[in-house]
Amino acid sequence: MGSGTGSIESALERLFREAEQEIGLTAYTVSSGADLLFDWLEAALARGVQVRLVVNRLDSQPADVATRLKRLATTYSHFHLYDFRCESEADLHAKAIIADRRLALVGSSNLSRRGLLANHELAVLIEGPAAADVARAMDRLFASRYVMSIGSGRFPEPATGDQSAP
Secondary structure: OOOOOOOHHHHHHHHHHHOOOEEEEEEOOEOOOOHHHHHHHHHHHHOOOEEEEEEEOHHHOOHHHHHHHHHHHHHOOOEEEEEEOOOOOOOOOOOEEEEOOOEEEEEOOOEOHHHHHHOOOOEEEEEOHHHHHHHHHHHHHHOOOOEEEOOOOOOOOOOOOOOOOO
16 A cells, blocks of 8 residues: 555566566556556566556547557557457456566556555455466456457457466
8 A cells, every 4th residue: 555665566566577578467547647657667678578458448548648558569569558448338447467477466556656656555466376367367358359459450369378277
C-alpha cells in the first residue's frame, strides 16, 4: 500500500527488472501519471524482453497514454499491444503482471500514479509454480475473442512459454 518497501511499486519494479524473456500485463486503466511504469517498460524492452500488454478499451484511455503505447509497439517489434473490447458493457478489470512465468503480481492497483504510489491497494506477489498457473490464465485471456492486436488487426500469437493447461 502506498510507496516504499513492500509496496506495489517496489514489487512491480522487481518484476520488470528481473524479467529476462517475457512480461505479460493486464490493465483496466493506464494513466499518463504512471511515468515509472513507462520507464520500467522501456528498460525491459531495451533488454530484449518480449512484452504483451492488454488494456481495457484502449480508445477510452488518456490520448497521450494510447499514443505512447502505440509508439512503443512501432519502436519495438517484441512489444505486443492488445485492446480488450467486449460487445456488452463488460470490461477487463484484471490487474496482473507476470515475469518469465515465475513471478506474478496480482492485485487491485491500476497502472496509474495513484495506483502505484498513493492509493491503499492490495496485491500478492506469487513465485514459482503458482505464477505459471497465473501465466496460463493470462494466456487464455489473450486467446479470448475479446482481445484484438493493435496495429495488425489480428488476434495475439500464443506466448513462447508453457502452454499446458493447469
